[in-house]
Amino acid sequence: MTKRAYNFNAGPAALPLEVLERAQKEFVDYQGNGMSIMEMSHRGAVYEAVHNEAQQRLLSLLGNPEGYKVLFLQGGASTQFAMLPLNLLGEGQVASYVATGSWADKAISEAKLIGEAHVAASSEAQDFMQIPALEDIQIPDNAAYLHVTSNETIGGIQYKEFPDTGNVPLIVDMSSDILSRPLDMSQFGMIYAGAQKNLGPSGVTVVVAREELLANSPKSIPTIMRYSTYLKNNSLYNTPPSFAIYMVNEVLKWIEEQGGLEGVARNNERKAALIYDAIDQSGGFYKGAAEVSSRSNMNITFRLSSEELDKAFAKASEQAGFVGLKGHRSVGGLRASIYNAVPYESCEALVEFMKDFQAKNS
Ligand SMILES: *Cc1c(COP(=O)(O)O)cnc(C)c1O
Numbered sequence: 001m002t003k004r005a006y007n008f009n010a011g012p013a014a015l016p017l018e019v020l021e022r023a024q025k026e027f028v029d030y031q032g033n034g035m036s037i038m039e040m041s042h043r044g045a046v047y048e049a050v051h052n053e054a055q056q057r058l059l060s061l062l063g064n065p066e067g068y069k070v071l072f073l074q075g076g077a078s079t080q081f082a083m084l085p086l087n088l089l090g091e092g093q094v095a096s097y098v099a100t101g102s103w104a105d106k107a108i109s110e111a112k113l114i115g116e117a118h119v120a121a122s123s124e125a126q127d128f129m130q131i132p133a134l135e136d137i138q139i140p141d142n143a144a145y146l147h148v149t150s151n152e153t154i155g156g157i158q159y160k161e162f163p164d165t166g167n168v169p170l171i172v173d174m175s176s177d178i179l180s181r182p183l184d185m186s187q188f189g190m191i192y193a194g195a196q197k198n199l200g201p202s203g204v205t206v207v208v209a210r211e212e213l214l215a216n217s218p219k220s221i222p223t224i225m226r227y228s229t230y231l232k233n234n235s236l237y238n239t240p241p242s243f244a245i246y247m248v249n250e251v252l253k254w255i256e257e258q259g260g261l262e263g264v265a266r267n268n269e270r271k272a273a274l275i276y277d278a279i280d281q282s283g284g285f286y287k288g289a290a291e292v293s294s295r296s297n298m299n300i301t302f303r304l305s306s307e308e309l310d311k312a313f314a315k316a317s318e319q320a321g322f323v324g325l326k327g328h329r330s331v332g333g334l335r336a337s338i339y340n341a342v343p344y345e346s347c348e349a350l351v352e353f354m355k356d357f358q359a360k361n362s
Pocket of ligand 1: 011075076077078079103149151152153173174175176194195197
């Protein structure tokens, strides 16, 4: 058997072993075609079937919401930070954002390069360790959209509910928690995510949006930056990242096998509770970084009583076979990223290690 690490990487992150093994089987000869899916024309029937199947599976997992389309793009979620205002921020409008940490800030900075950006609410005063109260979000009348970051991957905070934005489209960067729980798509104008946390490998970015938000891109922006280009051409205007899309399709099959979004949500709740309980029951040896009601089920951020102990923990965990537990360089501390594909057993092993480390260091 292959030895698999206890992988808590923030992104690219763990993929389901079953998916990797299936891909391995098909790697050299995809379904008797005598070539890898990577070697095929993106205009051929074999690849196009995979492409369309991935779109349909994704919509089906989201409850087949009426009037929504799936696009496959490149350039990561970071490119969406620019594409979104380029496409949707019209004359006389403002782009409205909720500031919750590093990723929301990057989205706001890009919008400012393109037009007028507005902060509808911010948790900066709480060091971005909580999601602002939904009733504190102020959306201007001339807002083109309200943008939120459903899960701040670095701080470890997550929306449990989303604001009701009325007629203003709600647009969500879901890069680090897409398909981790059931979602009522009707509340969103658009969701987007780089694939490498919960959907597959890096290289493809997924956009799911109401068709009318995708159809009317301004002709003044480059063709390849227009949502309408991808919409009209079924994301085949230029060569798509075909292997990454194939992998996304396999991950979506795996999610179906887990019982769909209800199934993965149950597993995610169990995994997160296991680790948060270990933090909360450590008598203060471990401290959760995020405010309790905003705690993320995907990225668990915590600290010990000193930076030296944080470092000692990170080092000892690496020696014990754990990967990726060091916090992001911008905030320090520790972080366990437990996306859909991180097995419960890895979380159990982490909790054992935490108890052992505490016994040896207190
Ligand atoms: C990782 C991440 C991004 C950046 O994604 P890229 O695909 O690297 O551009 C943006 N937003 C969130 C919430 C993320 O977790």
